[in-house]
Amino acid sequence: MLLTKLTFPVEATHIMMFARAIGDANPVYHDAAAAAQSEVGGVIAPPTFPQAVAQFDPDYHLRPKPGQPWFGSGRTPSGIEGQPATSGALHAEQHFEYHRPLRPGDVLTVEIRPGKTWEKESRRAGKLTFRERIVEYRDKTGELVVTARSVAVTPERPVSEG
């Protein structure tokens, strides 16, 4: 079952901003001239950049949208009544397989599919529900560039520090 199909244009400015956010000053992520002299021959994206495809998902639930209530604080501690169904999920695992680096100018087709779902009891957070997602990133020729597998966990209650 396909959950979502997205188009992910990979842009130099986005890569630069992402590299800044992870504190990585490697010129291969922002300096075209220096990157041209390096082994990879031009600017590439850092290994975890594929996750930024969220920017290109029009329905991404963790981005505020005009005219829609947002569950974060404003006049009140939350902009909606009650706990939003999706807000409590935490990232448990992330796995990437790389066939080649992402480069500015790539226009990737990204397909997101659900994987397995399972439950586990935990001392620190009650019942845990795990949900897996498989994300495939392909270039214009249909070649697989990156495969990502993520596992999100929804705890019954906030995770205590252990």
Add this chain to the structure above:
Amino acid sequence: MALKASTLKVGDTHVERVVDNLSRTQIVQYAGASGDYNPLHTDEVYTTQVAGYRSVFAHGMLTMGLTGKVLTNYVGAGRLNRFGVRFTNQVWPGDTLDATATVAAIREEDGKLFADLTVSTVNQDGKEVMSGTATARIDP
């Protein structure tokens, strides 16, 4: 600089401090770049008063991104074939993180050389916040 199989040994390590005194602003910066605006990472009021945590905390993917820098600095940009992690503890504003990559195996597959690495990121109390594995293409 790529790693060379001729000089690399199982057990070799590379350690770097990947962030010192993590700021809320850097977490916000990561939210903006990645597109993940979950208030648990950026909104102290929501996170403490509604979600029940003591403070906002970093995206797992920020910790993975910070740690990825240690790998690419060690094996060379564009050399990773695989990078996978488990997030084991939360990362809070003010945390200082050190990441270690350790060579677990050096192997040849279809005439190409690879290093398998384990990765561990710990906070200022020595508590592991993320652990994982990676594979990099290396030179002869």
